[in-house]
Amino acid sequence: MGWLTDWRRKRVLSRHRMDDALWKAATGGLKFLPASEKLKSLVLLFLAEKEFSGAHGMEVTDAMRVSIAAQACLPILELGLDWYAGWTGIVVYPGDFRVRRAELDEHGVMHEWDDELAGEAMPGGPVVLSWDAAANDPYINVVIHEFAHKLDMLNGAANGMPPLHAGMDRRAWKAAFDDAYQGFCDAVERSQDTWLDPYAAEHPAEFFAVISEAFFEAPRETRRRYPAVYDQLRLFYRQDPAI
Template identity: 55%
Template sequence: MFHKLRQWLGLGRPPAAVPDALWRRVESSLPFLAFLGDAERTRLRELARGFLAGKEFHGAQGLHLTDEMLLAIALQACLPILHKGLDAYRSWVGVIVYPGDFVIPRHEMDDDGVVHEYDDEVLGEAWEGGPVVLSWLPGPALPDGVNVVIHEFAHKLDMENGGADGFPRLPAQMSRAAWAQAFSSAYEDFCEDVDAGRETVLDPYAAESPGEFFAVASESFFETPGLLERIYPAVYAQLAAFYGTDPAAGERRLAARASPPAHAPRGR
């Protein structure tokens, strides 16, 4: 499994070059990567190569992981660390990929001390200090703004300073107070909309907890950045500072190149 990709990456040695045609084929399946600048695209490839060389992958339930699947996962996993580097993921090594959603047994105690056991059907799970577990869902299988890989790897960053509570370790130049104000205000408004049954831009699952709101907002930040910026500008600004990139600006540049000039000269 992964024989060609392992040869190209040179596992155990500095990663070698992956064929450009393979990069282009995989990147074309992830249209939101077009929001990145040329230097960021090059940096993302470098990180993805290092990520693949340094992590252990396992296909669950007999899933055969192809080179295309591995590159797609690596590119998306490295988006949140584009300006942080691979050290942000140094505390764990495993990535487990299921062919679809999977079931995790849960045990929860209610307020009366009664333990309830149930099976939770999920698309992904990030374990503190342990592996990331993903469902393999190609892009068209999910609506725009929903990205299982980005979601789970955002949780991994959130866990750097403890549990996934929506308050990750911030860069030194960022204000904890500004982060808390932006996210708590947006989260409260979002939960009110969900409770009232109003349609929301973000997946209603974000109302589960501040940690899930951060992860879902991170999905939108990279996939539908302009939308997130319009609806939750303060959250977008905090995520842009945290991730060190501005995909909404890239989205606007891409749209401007695709649009004809407002006053195009008429033909004679």
């Protein structure tokens, strides 16, 4: 069915054009986005294939859709929209939202609690975002974060190891990320300044998502602080934003 998808996408691009005023309104504050017609085309396809819905009375405007789509498409700019295949929904809350959790411990006791989140990516399901977090946090990008999780999940589990391209060295990836993650966790434990969000110490999957945010929003500083990790992300995303 790949030919049908290609045909539909060509038809979308032949019939639609990104409105310049809308693009400027939606992305004018996102200085890390490249001035790229390729990105605009990818956003048009993303908007054609994904479904946005608001929660808790949130009205998702066209500018919000374009803003979220542009940030979501940045990681796949050189990979293609098929990397986001298999799901359609994007749910937008006005602010942080609560998710009920339950876990059975080793003694068979069920524990339940509420998590307050700014975003969540569900395996095979939607991406859920807080618009307040998506719009207002410099150098913390909840959209890139959650969509990095979506890429990470393509190998079956969010573990900080997305499917690597042919020619990439799994051992080099693991060595770079293991060393950086361990050093980061040690710094968090010692209450040192970590530059990255300390939440990245929660799990290797969170470290991958957080450092993906930094790779796109603060690439030169990421390259300076984590050169080996930056090099692996450069190979994976097929982009070199520090140039």
